[in-house]
Amino acid sequence: MITVLVADDDPFVRRGIADILNATPDIRVVADVDDGDKVAQAVSRFRPHAILMDLNMRRMGGLEATRQVMQMPRPAKVIAMTAMDVDDLVVQAISAGAHSFLNKDASPESFYLSVRAVVSDNTLFSADALRRIVQSSPPVAAAAPSTLTNLSSREREILCAIASGATNAEISAQLYLSETTVKTHISSVFGKLGARNRVEAALVAFRAGLIA
Structure with a gap:
């Protein structure tokens, strides 16, 4: 069973994602938190395989929470969530160690496919999304x-x-x-x-x- 932590300050988003994932036979949401400053403690307690991480939360954003998770032993796979398709926070989240990214408006199928992908050391993204990340990143x-x-x-x-x-x-x-x-x-x-x-x-x- 794949276990997931959902971090989002919108209770309706947390409930919606949980409903989507818990309807699958192989994924369970074991915990959810309403802000980034609660992520590390929840990860230590529940040891999820994956985290669906909102990048915009009130006290601590998903970017800093991702950095904290990446400092932990055998960190969970982080999927960065944003209300926009690709924005600067997504670019920073990938640099911070996020394994994939997902639009909150994506189809229900995209959520469970993304979770399964990152847990199996794959990822789910489009070439077009990567191009936009490259275009918005510093030239290297x-x-x-x-x-x-x-x-x-x-x-x-x-x-x-x-x-x-x-x-x-x-x-x-x-x-x-x-x-x-x-x-x-x-x-x-x-x-x-x-x-x-x-x-x-x-x-x-x-x-x-x-x-x-």
């Missing part, structure tokens, strides 16, 4: 190509597949590799790029021009 493209020279040709293929939003299973099928081999390559790519998750790795690919 000049440093990216030299970083990519450390990647083997196979690792570049893996990186491009990650940037397309492909899951490990999809990459395995595309490249005729076992999922174990794919995971090994992905770990190597993350290490060479200094990326903590698939979104950060995908952003490197976009900034380096590997993805149009």
